[in-house]
Amino acid sequence: MVMDLEVATMTEEYKELLNAPKIAMLLFTQLTQNNYKKYVIGITMSDNTVFKNDFSSEEHENINKYRLELVKNIKDKTLEGFAYTKYYLEKLFLEVTERGFLEFYYQEDYLLTSMEMQKKLNVSRATLSRFVANGMETVQNKKHGKYPAHNAIYWKTTLWVARIQTLKTQLEIHNLNEEALKKELTEEVAELEKKYGGKFEDVFAKVLNGDMDEYELDEPEDFIDWRDALEELEEMKE
Numbered sequence: 001m002v003m004d005l006e007v008a009t010m011t012e013e014y015k016e017l018l019n020a021p022k023i024a025m026l027l028f029t030q031l032t033q034n035n036y037k038k039y040v041i042g043i044t045m046s047d048n049t050v051f052k053n054d055f056s057s058e059e060h061e062n063i064n065k066y067r068l069e070l071v072k073n074i075k076d077k078t079l080e081g082f083a084y085t086k087y088y089l090e091k092l093f094l095e096v097t098e099r100g101f102l103e104f105y106y107q108e109d110y111l112l113t114s115m116e117m118q119k120k121l122n123v124s125r126a127t128l129s130r131f132v133a134n135g136m137e138t139v140q141n142k143k144h145g146k147y148p149a150h151n152a153i154y155w156k157t158t159l160w161v162a163r164i165q166t167l168k169t170q171l172e173i174h175n176l177n178e179e180a181l182k183k184e185l186t187e188e189v190a191e192l193e194k195k196y197g198g199k200f201e202d203v204f205a206k207v208l209n210g211d212m213d214e215y216e217l218d219e220p221e222d223f224i225d226w227r228d229a230l231e232e233l234e235e236m237k238e
Helices: 012-017 021-035 057-073 079-096 114-121 125-133 158-174 178-196 220-237
Strands: 040-045 097-099 102-106
Touching: 021 040, 021 057, 021 079, 040 079, 057 079, 079 097, 079 102, 079 158, 114 125, 178 220
Parallel strands: none
Antiparallel strands: 040 102
16 A cells, blocks of 8 residues: 555545554554654654554544544644644554554754753753653764754643653553553552542442542542552453
8 A cells, every 4th residue: 555645635545544543543654754754764663562453432532533633733844743743643553552652763953952952942951851851752862962853842831741741651551561550550549548548439439329420529530540440450350
């Protein structure tokens, strides 16, 4: 299948193919690489990548959302357009795979030095180091530059900082082996039991019995995280 096409000239046949999650991922990866040659040399999927075979209705909804964002942003060949496209490409990847990650290979002049990135963000060296510790992307490079230029887009606003940090965490969890994931989930449950002083079914009895809505809780995200962790642990036993 030939995939060196521009979004603007996509045929109806290609648009139809984008409705298939795996094919959509492959096509958007190729399109991103082709449209942003100024910034990237190539984009590949890690050797441990495994695609999902089945998708829930929520996953289909997310896949469609990210697909639409990609169609919208991939037409913009500016640095900002690439930053947004890269983010949604990785979100799509997370949704359609069991594990793995995307590897981006950047043009040498796309990588900024520490001083250049500090100037772009108007921050000190100490703050830049803190950004790196909190998830800012860096690459190993024999030259001086190691900061991909799109960091200047992501790390300017709290909204995008939060999105990038969440994405980094999701990718880390995505690539945990089952034993490590089980350990992390068990520790999360233990921390919540300590925080609330009891078991999930006792702490949230009113919600589970239908006497109270989860969003009436002071911290509904704890209920959701705790429930999801227990469900994942139960699935691992099957």
